[in-house]
Amino acid sequence: MQSVANVSVLAMFFMYLLTAVFGYLTFFGNVEPEMLHTYSKVDPLDRLILCVRLAVLMAVTLTVPVVLFPDFSWVRHVSIAICLLFVVNLLVIFVPNIRDIFGVIGATSAPSLIFILPSIFYLRIVPREKEPLRSRPKIQAACFAALGFIFMVMSLGFIVADWVTTGRSSGGGH
Structure with a gap:
């Protein structure tokens, strides 16, 4: 594969x-x-x-x-x-403008790949016996995932605000 x-x-x-x-x-x-x-x-x-x-x-x-x-x-x-x-x-x-699609995909995939997924993988892969959930590295990983989620929500919010202010929210205009 x-x-x-x-x-x-x-x-x-x-x-x-x-x-x-x-x-x-x-x-x-x-x-x-x-x-x-x-x-x-x-x-x-x-x-x-x-x-x-x-x-x-x-x-x-x-x-x-x-x-x-x-x-x-x-x-x-x-x-x-x-x-x-x-x-x-x-x-x-x-959707008449592919820029909107790339914006949404970028706003969701970039924080997921950089912040959220690595943090969640770390939390899931490292056994609790080796590192409990309240250990410093796991707390940092959880904070890192939360930060990525905040970035994603903020980015999507900016994209939607741009759509609303430019009138492209329902597929209109270029």
Whole structure:
């Protein structure tokens, strides 16, 4: 599974690299923050752009189950992939700006990966016989997890406040 995950991540890296290089070579300094919006100004076929968006989001989504589940089970992998694809399809249809999606994902995943998950893993992995819950390292780990949760809530609050002030909370505007 590690080899599959490595190949998958490497393939996604090259896909994004090619997208960035050819997007820049096509539009040079006129590339917008969302390159698909740049193409939609040139190409009147909005359905084609929607299909490209869907393909990119599906590619990103399909790498998640491969990387996250080294104890591989086809039933679990396929069911989680189908659920993720369903959510991604809803996001593609209802969210006009991918910046909002990346903002929410970044606000939730960064604190989880940096603060919350390592702290929780430490609390769960180190046995109570070796270190009781009231020991200094475990208290510090719990505080670290709480700090990460606070960062996540604050980041999501700033994103929602931005949506409310700019009128993008219900999928309107760019």
